[in-house]
Amino acid sequence: MSHNKRAELIRKSLDLFYRNGFHATGMDLVAKETGVSKTSIYKHFRTKEELILAVLRLRDENFRNRLFRRMEEISDTAEGQLFALFDALEEWFQQDGFQGCMFIKASAEYQEREHPINAQALEHKRLLLEHFTQLATAAEYENPRALACQILVLKEGAIVLAAMSHSCDPANDARKAAKVLLSHYPKTNEDRS
Template sequence: MATRTPLPIESTSTSTPGTRERLLDAAEALIYAGGIHATGVDAIVKQSGTARKSFYTHFESKDALVAAALKRRDERWMKWFIAGTERRGTTARKRLLGMFDVLREWFASEDFHGCAFLNAAGEIACADDPIRVVAREHKARLLAFVRAQCEAFVAESNGGARGARDARDAARLSRQWLVLLDGAIAVALVSGASDSALDAQAAAQTLLDAQAARKQRASTSVSASASVGNKGSSGSRGKSRPAS
């Protein structure tokens, strides 16, 4: 039987958490389900089963706790997403499309409340706020992982070659891919339909097909130009030079 990768809200720890970890667990669960502004310190302390004094022993403010909880979730979410993606196939194309199957599994879970990082960023106006910074760093990490897969896909489509244009193609494709991933998450949150992942997957497949077709046309054009050039050179060598 295949082992299911725990969903991103699930803890993989088997040991009894200490005070700090219980506060982080409580903050993450409450804020993910209800939002930052709607969740007070008292609710977090009560859920964690700790004392209010313990809260201030470990965190200087609620915002500091939220930022720490999001950073910890980022680590767990990325491990979950990467592991799930890598199980989807041995080629970059299969892994890229498999990302949406990973998301669909998450969307169907009872604890799905959208992207915790987009949710948090939407509540914090200041771009330099530590909570917004953590959210931005999470999306940068996700984009970097997606880009690595896109670079592998472009190389597969180009016979293994990796040039400057290939890097630009992969960078553009990865940005488009992130829009599809986050778009699927947003639609699933609002609609409650896990099949938004399949709709995004269909659009993603169109992107991959278009990218592969462009590479094929470019390769054919280069081959044709080289062939014409070779014929021209051969013809020139066959002619005698006019007398001066």
């Protein structure tokens, strides 16, 4: 299998796992839906879990690139991008085929802390947290990591509720909560006299 065919297999598998879940999607279905024989799949991925890990890496890269780019398009300031996160989420929630977070689903299906799929899902959240921490630092908030953790909780909660309710409202609710949070969060350059 060429590099391009391998990449296409991962991309098609991503759509399949996102739509159907990980445990519910067997390798027979992967072969049928992707047009790649099981023999060829297993030449490149020794196990279904190896394919899932490749899928999660692709999803992470695509999701973060798209999210961060959209946040930068909406606002050119670090503080503005923290708010733009929720605008970008709302746009995502409105897309046909939105079914929640693939990483939350992965961690729910592979709950053991040491399982590589659970660890890959957590790594995605860690990378988001790092980006939000960088934005909070650039916006000169005190304790930027703690603020980033709170922003991440708002983001994750909005995703879960949007998927469950089939509504975009959680993005707006999270945006309002973020506005309250940021308006009361101290900045390093504030005068305390």
